Amino acid sequence: MRVGVVVFPGSNCDADCYRAIESFGADVKYIWYQDRSLDGYDLVVLPGGFSYGDYLRAGAIARFAPIMDGVVEFAEAGGLVLGICNGFQILLECGLLPGAMLPNVVPRFRCDGVRLRVENAHTPFTCLCHPGQVLSMPIAHAWGNYYADEATLVELERRGQVVFRYVNEEGVPTPEANPNGSCHSIAGITTRRGNVLGMMPHLERACEALLGGTDGRWVFASAFEFLSGGVELGRLHLAGDGPRH
Amino acid sequence: MGDCIWREMGLATEEYERILDILGREPNLVELGMFAVMWSEHCSYKNSRAVLGLLPTTGSRVIQGPGENAGVVDIGAGLAVVFKIESHNHPSAVEPYQGAATGVGGIIRDIFTMGARPIALLDALRFGPVSDARSRHLFAQVVAGIAGYGNSIGIPTVGGEVATHESFRESPLVNVMCVGVAPASAIKKAAARGLGNPVMVVGARTGRDGMHGATFASSELSPEAMAKRSAVQVGDPFMEKLLLEACLELYELGDDVVIGIQDMGAAGLTCSSCEMASRGGVGMEIDVAKVPRREKGMTPYEVMLSESQERMLVAVKAGSEPEVERVFRKWGLEATVVGHVTDDGILRIRDGDAVVAEVPAKALADMAPCYTRDASEPEYFRREQARDLADxxxxxxxxxxxxxxxxxxxIASKEWVYSQYDHQVGTNTVVLPGRGTSVVRVPGTNKGLALTCDANSLYCYLDPWAGAAHAVAEAARNVAAAGAEPLGITDCLNFGNPEKPEVFWQFKRAVEGMAEAARALEIPVTGGNVSFYNESSKDGSSTVAVYPTPVVGMVGLIEDLSRVxxxxxxxxxxxxxxxxxxxxxxxxxxxxxxxxxxxxxxxxxxxxxxxxxxxxxxxxxxxxxxxxxxxxxxxxxxxxxxxxxxxxxxxxxxxxxxxxxxxxxxxxxxxxxxxxxxxxxxxxxxxxxxxxxxxxxxxxxxxxxxxxxxxxxxxxxxxxxxxxxxxxxxxxxxxxxxxxxxxxxxxxxx
Missing domain, CATH: 3.90.650.10 (PurM-like C-terminal domain)
Structure with missing residues (x-):
């Protein structure tokens, strides 16, 4: 299994992602932002951080980095791409995923633990989870307020592209449990094919019991299981139009 | 030379006379400016050096005590922890966001200058009462500034302390501590050596920001001082992230490539060049015309005194310049040869062909006067000691x-504060802020570091000796409560105007108390920072000194993280x-x-x-x-x-x-x-x-x-x-x- 972690200038979760992925025994490499080719990789991770300082809009400059041509090509060819936090913002900016990020509704950086409900367990990144499973992991962002217009949201929901939603202890999405004001409490979405996942929570920080939790391993483990051909995802992504969970 | 120029620059008449004695002539304007910043309290510790000598600084684990950019302590397995605390009080009073942000940037540079990767930040903050609107503003903006810099550069802010009191209303305290880890054999020093070795400026370009910041930090905050906003620098955490990664990559080129490296903080190029030369017992020649600028028309004076952030001065082995340039270019940064090491002990500044300053490096770095100020016990001290609380x-x-x-x-939970800090980036934070003494893993090992900073300003006001001793003891208890053996102290001594006998008494007694406690508990003080002149007047009324606040930053070692x-x-x-x-x-x-x-x-x-x-x-x-x-x-x-x-x-x-x-x-x-x-x-x-x-x-x-x-x-x-x-x-x-x-x-x- 070959995994690449893209390093933009200003990425700061690159090493964290590297170590988390390495703990699965995967062959992981850093990919410098000036490279262009992603040949031979099975999974590409866009890590968190402040690419180019994010002085403009988070991810707005990183989308123009040379490697992003490669990422778009790789994704369009069906390769697995995982964008975490700043990586999610970059995926939105480059148009691989729909919608945009706004500043948190309480306009401050927020680092905290959140709960996510698995809304669609038929994606390459959630195939080992059961629908409705609640995962705990941290967030750390100032721009995580997911926004899309109503038509896009309806479409995302209808096609099962909403993979994770912020929920409370009871697994219910409430305004209090929504840490940033995201539309529909959205924490993570995929492309229609399901091969590109963007999510705000830092799953790489939830891969070790010593650091407070291992729920992030569900996502990585799912991706590796999918890549090794161990899961039949069923009709959802192949049909591009599946049931909601 | 005009009669008042040195006084405007913050030098006393007897200090000016001392400069005349050293040079045997009148200094020119550039030289005078360099003396003024280097002999400021902030750079020279002229009011505190004599007293600081009381602190115990040695121990079996100490690799580097005071005198370098940060202290270094051995943690076994070939690893060392590098740590230091520093104040950014004055800038934060004027421009709270940037003041706090650049405080974070400065202390991080101190750590990676030593060859270590920074792994944690802490901060000790003091503000006026939260019932006061301006104090709330300063509080919120300082926290935002710390968050803005630390989160972006990707070093977790894992702990700290906050307190409020009337005495901090006009003079908030912003102390930032950074902790890093390096192989014990790879610690870098800030000494230049080797005749002819090139000296390079790396990182950001030089602008006019932060002129005379060190002098600004060495005076009371008056309405006139508040007008010196140009003395506040502006931070660029993205630039520093690039500089951090580039420097760490530079060190990997081999132990002999970097001869010496120092960050350009207070007093910028002046401080870094004269201190590196002085430590190495050499001279240095710098051509300001070669220093990359971000503004046109800067004079040699401005280049030498600029406090533009995110810059380093590096002496490298002759012949390695192309390799050094390659590393910095990879990270999108400039590395420019601006001079070389000489053997005459003189710091010689050129502007192209013209020599614009020529001063013994030691005179700037080590020959500032040392004052023992008058100390007198304030009248409240005995009264409070004797106060009967039986009723x-x-x-x-x-x-x-x-x-x-x-x-x-x-006492209340600081969740509102620490939830704005990314306290988990780096995936080493084992005990999160708010859950006990902060503990971070030493990367790649099963060891942990327990980190804390403590001071009780009221104790230190009522009885500075006991207050400072309690600060050491409390920090040690905090660290021990996590299961960690206390390793070392970095102290940030925040006081009022030392020229006032009652303030100097507070300072002296506090250092004595800290020294006695550190000795009794066998915890060496490996470095720190003194911040005087934390006083302010409003509308010309008499100045108010802050409650004396000697913050004790402490690092403790947990050998086995399963026992945290x-x-x-x-x-x-x-x-x-x-x-x-x-x-x-x-x-x-x-x-x-x-x-x-x-x-x-x-x-x-x-x-x-x-x-x-x-x-x-x-x-x-x-x-x-x-x-x-x-x-x-x-x-x-x-x-x-x-x-x-x-x-x-x-x-x-x-x-x-x-x-x-x-x-x-x-x-x-x-x-x-x-x-x-x-x-x-x-x-x-x-x-x-x-x-x-x-x-x-x-x-x-x-x-x-x-x-x-x-x-x-x-x-x-x-x-x-x-x-x-x-x-x-x-x-x-x-x-x-x-x-x-x-x-x-x-x-x-x-």
Whole structure:
């Protein structure tokens, strides 16, 4: 299994992602932002951080980095791409995923633990989870307020592209449990094919019991299981139009 | 030379005369500017050096004590921890966001200059009362500035402390501590050597920002000083992230490529060049015309005094310049040869062909005058020592008193603050802020570092000697409560104007107290920072000095992270006990201030032998696996420690406890006394005999109070002889938690 972690200038979760992925025994490499080719990789991770300082809009400059041509090509060819936090913002900016990020509704950086409900367990990144499973992991962002217009949201929901939603202890999405004001409490979405996942929570920080939790391993483990051909995802992504969970 | 120029630059007439003696001529303007910044208090420690000599700075683990960019301590397995604290008080008073942000940037550079990767930040903050709108503004903006820089560069801010008091209304304190880890063999020094070796400026370009920042930081804050906004620098964490990665990559080119490296902080190019030359016993020639600028038309004077951020001065091995340039180019940065090492001890500044300054490097770096200022005991000192608190009445409602304490900014949860900091980036944070003493893993090992910074400004005002000694002891207890052996101290000494005898007395007594405690507990001081002139006047009225605040930053080592300890109660049925002796002493306590409105009285007795015994016992109990929880007792005493152990207990939702106070001491005295040398612990009943035996061997009294259980904190007063116990507190933990967690957000946002 070959995994690449893209390093933009200003990425700061690159090493964290590297170590988390390495703990699965995967062959992981850093990919410098000036490279262009992603040949031979099975999974590409866009890590968190402040690419180019994010002085403009988070991810707005990183989308123009040379490697992003490669990422778009790789994704369009069906390769697995995982964008975490700043990586999610970059995926939105480059148009691989729909919608945009706004500043948190309480306009401050927020680092905290959140709960996510698995809304669609038929994606390459959630195939080992059961629908409705609640995962705990941290967030750390100032721009995580997911926004899309109503038509896009309806479409995302209808096609099962909403993979994770912020929920409370009871697994219910409430305004209090929504840490940033995201539309529909959205924490993570995929492309229609399901091969590109963007999510705000830092799953790489939830891969070790010593650091407070291992729920992030569900996502990585799912991706590796999918890549090794161990899961039949069923009709959802192949049909591009599946049931909601 | 014009009569007032040196005075405008902050030099005294006798200092100017000393410069004339050293040079044997009048300095030109560039030279004078260089002397002014290097001989400022901020760079030269001219008012503090003599007293700082009292601090113990050596120990078997110390690799580098004071004098370099940061202290270095051996943590075994070939690794070293590099740490330092620094103040950015003056800039933060004027421009809180950028002042705090560049404070973070500066201290991070100090750590990676030494060859270490920074892995954690902490900050100690002081503001005026939260009832004051401007203080709230400063509070919020300082926190935002720390967050803005630390989060972006990707170094977790894992802990710190915040307190508020009237004396900080115009002069907030912003102290930032950074901790890094490096192979012990790869520590870099800031000394230039080797005739002809090139000297390079790397990182950001030089602009006109931050001119005379060091001088600005060495005077009181007046309306005129507040107008010196150009003395405040602007931070660029993205640039520093690139600089950090580039420098760490540079070190990997080989041990011999980097001869010496120093960051350009206060006094910019002047300070870095003369200090590197002076440390190496060499001279240096710099051509300012070669320094990359971001502004046109800068004079040599401006280039030498600019405090533009995110720059380093590096002396490299001759011939390695192309390799160095390649590394920096990879990270999109410039690396420019601006001069070379000479052997004549002179710092020679050229502007192309013209020599614009020529001064012995040592004269700038090491020959500033050293003052021992007059010290006189302030009149309040003895009065407060003798203050009789016997008449302080018992509270009618203990629960209400406890709630007041839990809501006080010093004690309340700092969640509003630390939730704005990325405290987990780097995936090494084992104990998160708010859950106990912060613990970070030493990357790639099973060792941990417990990190804390502590000072009680009120204690230090009432009795600077005892206050500073308590700060050392409290920091050591904090570290030990996590199961860590204290390794070293970095201190940030925040005081008023040292030219005032009462302020200098506070300073001298505080350093003496810190020295005595550090010696008794065998914890060396490996470096730090002095910040004087934290005084301000409003509209020309007389100036107000801050309460003296010697912040103790401490690093402790946990050899085995599977034994890390936290303060929250864990299990129903565990026994709750206090280690150490509780005295009837409520002087200077948070209880006295918050509940009775008295900020005064004698500070709790300093008993360093008892502190030492309590710390050693705690470490032995934790290493022996006997404890379920451990919490040091400090502000708010036993009542607050019990509340926190309940709030942080269970599996996230809290857990209750039922305790009964022993002996005959009045309940408020026992509950709120801030006697030192104590820990609140809990342990399984089967461990009780082991705990007792070990405590006996260490000569530390153990007082069993009750047990963990339920969802309420229930405290019964002492029964007296045969009398019935009186219930003084019976509150749901959820209620304690609501007040404790919500108080700061409520105070700042409502």
């Amino acid at each position: 302080v009445p018992e509270p009618d409602d203990y629960a209400c008193a406890l709630m007041k304490l839990l809501a006080s900014p010093r 300890m936290t303060p929250g109660f864990k299990r129903e049925g565990d026994i709750v006990a206090v280690l150490g002796r509780t005295r009837d002493e409520i002087g200077a306590s948070e209880y006295l201030a918050e509940v009775h409105g008295i900020e005064g009285g004698p500070v709790p007795v300093v008993d360093l032998a008892a502190e030492r015994a309590a710390i050693q016992l705690t470490l032995a109990l934790i290493r022996g696996g006997l404890l379920s929880s451990c919490h040091d007792l400090s502000e708010g005493g036993l009542a607050v420690a019990l509340s926190e152990a309940c709030i942080l207990g269970g599996i996230g939702s809290g857990i209750g406890a039922r305790v009964r106070l022993p002996g005959t001491m009045r309940a408020d005295r026992y509950l709120f006394s801030e006697s030192g040398g104590r820990m609140l612990v809990s342990f399984h009943p089967s461990a009780a005999s082991g705990v007792q035996a070990m405590a006996g061997r260490h000569g530390v009294p153990v007082t069993v109070l009750g047990e963990v259980g339920g969802m309420r904190l229930v405290i019964d007063g002492a029964g007296g002889t045969g009398g019935r116990a009186r219930r003084v507190v019976d509150v749901p933990v959820s209620e304690l938690s609501r007040v404790y967690r919500g108080a700061i957000a409520w105070a700042l946002e409502s």
